[in-house]
Amino acid sequence: MSPAGDPKAAPLPVFVAVDEAGAPWARAVHPLWPEATLVVPESETDEGRPAALRDALTRAGEAGRPVIGVGSLDGLVRALAPLVGTLAEPLALALAPEARQVLPVLGDGAALAAVAEALNARLSTLDQALAASAGGAGAGRLWVVGLGPGKAAWRTPEATAALARARHIIGYETYVRQAGPFREDQVLHTSDNRVELDRARHALTLAAAGETVAVVSSGDPGVFAMASAVLEALEASPDPAWHAVDLEIVPGLTAAQAAAARVGAPLGHDFCIVSLSDNLKPWEVIEARLAHAAAADFVMAFYNPISKARPWQLGRAFDVVREGRGPETVVVLGRDIGRPDERLRLTTLGEVRPEDVDMRTVVLIGSSTTRRLPRPHGPDWVYTPRWYGSAHATS
Amino acid sequence: MSPAGDPKAAPLPVFVAVDEAGAPWARAVHPLWPEATLVVPESETDEGRPAALRDALTRAGEAGRPVIGVGSLDGLVRALAPLVGTLAEPLALALAPEARQVLPVLGDGAALAAVAEALNARLSTLDQALAASAGGAGAGRLWVVGLGPGKAAWRTPEATAALARARHIIGYETYVRQAGPFREDQVLHTSDNRVELDRARHALTLAAAGETVAVVSSGDPGVFAMASAVLEALEASPDPAWHAVDLEIVPGLTAAQAAAARVGAPLGHDFCIVSLSDNLKPWEVIEARLAHAAAADFVMAFYNPISKARPWQLGRAFDVVREGRGPETVVVLGRDIGRPDERLRLTTLGEVRPEDVDMRTVVLIGSSTTRRLPRPHGPDWVYTPRWYGSAHATS
Numbered sequence: 001m002s003p004a005g006d007p008k009a010a011p012l013p014v015f016v017a018v019d020e021a022g023a024p025w026a027r028a029v030h031p032l033w034p035e036a037t038l039v040v041p042e043s044e045t046d047e048g049r050p051a052a053l054r055d056a057l058t059r060a061g062e063a064g065r066p067v068i069g070v071g072s073l074d075g076l077v078r079a080l081a082p083l084v085g086t087l088a089e090p091l092a093l094a095l096a097p098e099a100r101q102v103l104p105v106l107g108d109g110a111a112l113a114a115v116a117e118a119l120n121a122r123l124s125t126l127d128q129a130l131a132a133s134a135g136g137a138g139a140g141r142l143w144v145v146g147l148g149p150g151k152a153a154w155r156t157p158e159a160t161a162a163l164a165r166a167r168h169i170i171g172y173e174t175y176v177r178q179a180g181p182f183r184e185d186q187v188l189h190t191s192d193n194r195v196e197l198d199r200a201r202h203a204l205t206l207a208a209a210g211e212t213v214a215v216v217s218s219g220d221p222g223v224f225a226m227a228s229a230v231l232e233a234l235e236a237s238p239d240p241a242w243h244a245v246d247l248e249i250v251p252g253l254t255a256a257q258a259a260a261a262r263v264g265a266p267l268g269h270d271f272c273i274v275s276l277s278d279n280l281k282p283w284e285v286i287e288a289r290l291a292h293a294a295a296a297d298f299v300m301a302f303y304n305p306i307s308k309a310r311p312w313q314l315g316r317a318f319d320v321v322r323e324g325r326g327p328e329t330v331v332v333l334g335r336d337i338g339r340p341d342e343r344l345r346l347t348t349l350g351e352v353r354p355e356d357v358d359m360r361t362v363v364l365i366g367s368s369t370t371r372r373l374p375r376p377h378g379p380d381w382v383y384t385p386r387w388y389g390s391a392h393a394t395s
Numbered sequence: 396m397s398p399a400g401d402p403k404a405a406p407l408p409v410f411v412a413v414d415e416a417g418a419p420w421a422r423a424v425h426p427l428w429p430e431a432t433l434v435v436p437e438s439e440t441d442e443g444r445p446a447a448l449r450d451a452l453t454r455a456g457e458a459g460r461p462v463i464g465v466g467s468l469d470g471l472v473r474a475l476a477p478l479v480g481t482l483a484e485p486l487a488l489a490l491a492p493e494a495r496q497v498l499p500v501l502g503d504g505a506a507l508a509a510v511a512e513a514l515n516a517r518l519s520t521l522d523q524a525l526a527a528s529a530g531g532a533g534a535g536r537l538w539v540v541g542l543g544p545g546k547a548a549w550r551t552p553e554a555t556a557a558l559a560r561a562r563h564i565i566g567y568e569t570y571v572r573q574a575g576p577f578r579e580d581q582v583l584h585t586s587d588n589r590v591e592l593d594r595a596r597h598a599l600t601l602a603a604a605g606e607t608v609a610v611v612s613s614g615d616p617g618v619f620a621m622a623s624a625v626l627e628a629l630e631a632s633p634d635p636a637w638h639a640v641d642l643e644i645v646p647g648l649t650a651a652q653a654a655a656a657r658v659g660a661p662l663g664h665d666f667c668i669v670s671l672s673d674n675l676k677p678w679e680v681i682e683a684r685l686a687h688a689a690a691a692d693f694v695m696a697f698y699n700p701i702s703k704a705r706p707w708q709l710g711r712a713f714d715v716v717r718e719g720r721g722p723e724t725v726v727v728l729g730r731d732i733g734r735p736d737e738r739l740r741l742t743t744l745g746e747v748r749p750e751d752v753d754m755r756t757v758v759l760i761g762s763s764t765t766r767r768l769p770r771p772h773g774p775d776w777v778y779t780p781r782w783y784g785s786a787h788a789t790s
Contacts, residue, residue, distance in 0.1 A: 228663030268623030281783030388676030
């Protein structure tokens with residue numbers, strides 16, 4: 001192990017910090033990396049700054065030093081736009097919202113790229129930066145962000161980046177808390193309001209006013225979560241300002257994947273995910289789907305399995321599946337997977353009872369081929385083989 | 396924006412670098428942060444080092460400075476175990492495999508935690524570190540890692556951490572390349588060998604010999620990928636050493652989620668994922684499942700839709716679905732989503748042809764309720780509402 005690494009491993013980046021107007025910041029000294037910082041002389045006139053910037057960036061380009069631009073994309077673009085064509089391309093440019101978020105990094109360009117990504121910075125050429133800034137100028141941005149299930153290690157860098165870029169964070173209180181910590185300049189709009197459309201409209205209203213907004217969902221916002229609610233609210237609105245919002249869906253791991261990973265690979269073969277909530281769809285539809293899923297021998301994941309308002313549906317669902325699948329069928333109950341109080345329980349279709357399940361539990365029901373094998377420490381492994389029936393595994 | 400941030404914002408961490416034997420490293424100076432580094436005097440005797448370490452860590456604890464231990468968990472534990480009980484608990488301890496990976500971070504403890512996580516470091520107390528080191532001593536470790544689809548911003552910190560911890564990386568050549576870059580001390584076992592069981596056995600053999608191994612899959616290893624193959628190989632083996640391996644499945648975003656996020660929220664309601672590959676299951680099974688899925692009005696995602704060896708199956712699959720769903724049904728074709736040459740195409744069940752699809756394409760077929768709405772820049776949004784049939788959205 002090299003205890004100190006090798007600072008020479010990569011050319012030092014050059015920092016360029018600019019204000020919103022794109023004026024290079026005179027005191028843009030990175031506290032941990034002064035020698036890597038571009039200092040634009042205090043005495044420099046506004047007119048003179050672009051020239052000073054060009055000279056410095058030209059030197060950086062010649063030395064193969066990547067540039068970390070500290071500030072907003074708009075600010076950076078304003079500062080760099082006058083230089084387009086006067087600089088050797090491609091000039092590696094990483095944008096970081098705030099100097100305090102810039103982590104000096106040892107290692108190669110890939111390492112810098114990784115950090116840039118973690119900062120929601122993008123490594124790009126000036127042209128790409130300009131292109132990126134062109135879209136949605138003025139209009140706000142709205143990210144529908146999937147936090148993933150439970151632990152932060154399951155949250156994508158893209159989601160973390162969106163949370164860092166948004167000034168307004170909107171969501172069900174529990175999820176907003178999970179999404180934190182936030183900076184002082186960020187505004188949290190939490191509620192225990194379960195009406196998703198209200199949150200969606202609130203988010204679109206803010207973004208349409210030019211704000212940067214993140215709506216947070218646990219898991220994947222595209223799976224029984226806020227992404228559909230936001231698009232429903234958008235479609236229902238005639239307001240052109242809403243439709244002009246730069247909207248991005250940021251996917252996340254969904255609960256079934258987390259529970260599956262913990263127990264092995266129950267979703268290793270054809271599967272379906274069904275919400276048992278009949279708040280928004282007739283129970284007959286759900287029951288018909290379960291019957292088809294059972295007949296098709298799909299592995300199944302149940303979302304929203306039970307609640308005070310829906311006490312009997314889960315029991316009925318088990319009965320429907322039992323008509324098409326044996327009592328020895330493996331059932332996995334995953335509660336708060338990825339959270340400190342995570343609970344994983346293995347049972348069978350014959351034994352499982354609605355009382356074993358609560359609203360924070362994801363229910364996985366194996367297919368006819370789903371198997372168990374013992375593991376030394378912890379519950380059995382559960383997996384569904386890639387092969388099916390006669391066609392046994394040879395590849 | 397504060398261009399320089401505030402180094403005082405957080406107490407400076409203390410670095411402790413140790414060798415495998417747990418001896419504090421005398422030259423453990425972090426190149427970017429010398430003042431934060433604990434230097435154990437060269438003259439210090441091996442016997443004296445624990446004392447010097449204790450004094451330094453005690454000072455750190457009193458000053459509320461987190462400690463970043465540079466080295467292996469084993470090495471750190473050997474160094475710190477003698478100090479348990481002699482230090483004020485909890486002492487925040489972050490482990491980092493290599494000093495070159497340590498990124499000095501400005502900001503609060505949460506920021507440090509984030510970096511620690513990115514480093515596969517864990518913030519923990521000494522007791523937790525000791526507990527963590529207790530398990531799997533001697534036995535190797537095997538991570539089955541999901542890289543997610545395409546871009547690194549969709550790869551979880553947990554996956555990145557596993558790739559950093561493993562000495563051996565095993566996988567199909569394309570995915571190993573995607574998983575990089577790697578360190579000089581890491582061994583890459585790439586192949587264009589499509590026999591997944593061979594790779595699974597190879598991984599288990601290495602891990603059973605005490606090595607740290609990562610098997611990489613694109614997407615989610617638990618969805619038609621390596622996790623099932625590894626568990627199949629494990630179940631088939633009588634070797635106790637294989638079963639003693641500390642095996643962990645590291646989930647990742649799967650292709651359907653990435654394509655769905657790009658186009659909106661087509662998976663916003665009940666859906667199924669079906670592999671069209673009949674290499675390991677009879678085609679009749681697949682066709683029956685598609686018929687049931689169509690009758691159940693599931694949104695569908697097709698994996699492994701077509702290949703040179705399986706030229707006619709996709710066309711047949713479309714025909715089966717057409718029997719249960721109208722020609723205007725929305726179809727989304729997502730190719731290499733998240734990669735530079737990403738292609739997203741919207742069409743309909745009536746128009747889509749097998750020639751529009753290749754093996755790197757994920758096919759999403761909407762349900763009867765899946766909708767399109769125009770977006771200013773780019774293809775229409777596609778989403779499946781949370782409501783179904785008569786029960787229209789009010790929440």
